[in-house]
Amino acid sequence: EAQVTQNPRYLITVTGKKLTVTCSQNMNHEYMSWYRQDPGLGLRQIYYSMNVEATDKGDVPEGYKVSRKEKRNFPLILESPSPNQTSLYFCASSLRTAHNSPLHFGNGTRLTVT
Amino acid sequence: AQKITQTQPGMFVQEKEAVTLDCTYDTSDPSYGLFWYKQPSSGEMIFLIYQGSYDQQNATEGRYSLNFQKARKSANLVISASQLGDSAMYFCAMREGNRDDKIIFGKGTRLHILP
Numbered sequence: 001e002a003q004v005t006q007n008p009r010y011l012i013t014v015t016g017k018k019l020t021v022t023c024s025q026n027m028n029h030e031y032m033s034w035y036r037q038d039p040g041l042g043l044r045q046i047y048y049s050m051n052v053e054a055t056d057k058g059d060v061p062e063g064y065k066v067s068r069k070e071k072r073n074f075p076l077i078l079e080s081p082s083p084n085q086t087s088l089y090f091c092a093s094s095l096r097t098a099h100n101s102p103l104h105f106g107n108g109t110r111l112t113v114t
Numbered sequence: 115a116q117k118i119t120q121t122q123p124g125m126f127v128q129e130k131e132a133v134t135l136d137c138t139y140d141t142s143d144p145s146y147g148l149f150w151y152k153q154p155s156s157g158e159m160i161f162l163i164y165q166g167s168y169d170q171q172n173a174t175e176g177r178y179s180l181n182f183q184k185a186r187k188s189a190n191l192v193i194s195a196s197q198l199g200d201s202a203m204y205f206c207a208m209r210e211g212n213r214d215d216k217i218i219f220g221k222g223t224r225l226h227i228l229p
Contacts, residue, residue: 048216056215099211102149
């Protein structure tokens, strides 16, 4: 089944404890992106990747890192999480980087930082 | 300035009625795509429908159709014969041809279908 897989679905952690949210897609998509969703703010882009070894900042990159060493994987790393990073996170991918290419989303990771 | 505007934070609609969710957008790029996504209470984001800026006809996918008015920069989602399972948050989004590195989302409309 074609899909974007994120893990974990739920994560509760403490301030400062490094964590990684994994994302993998099996559709051979070129483009991958991370979003965070907060009430009243909609979805905001954190980082994106146009292809392997090509990543760039989105609108809210502070406090996050990403890597794209393989086409299928795009992990999100929080080196020192803080409570303001409590949010619902989505990984998404699209076949191409083109205006007619829709994003396909993972099921989301609900992160709580205490 | 907001590029995608959804003016209805919430809507209540009787089951079986048609629903129109509003979306206006702002771009100077002649090539762009417009998308609608559904987010049920379980949280996942589901792609519903796509409309390209050069498409001559309005997009349709089952009970979903997109009322595309290019001159007004409007891309409203129409759901015909609403069902209880349509209760969800709906997001309008745009991807521009010269900025295809990102998709911009509106803030969403929460739709409640009443039995």
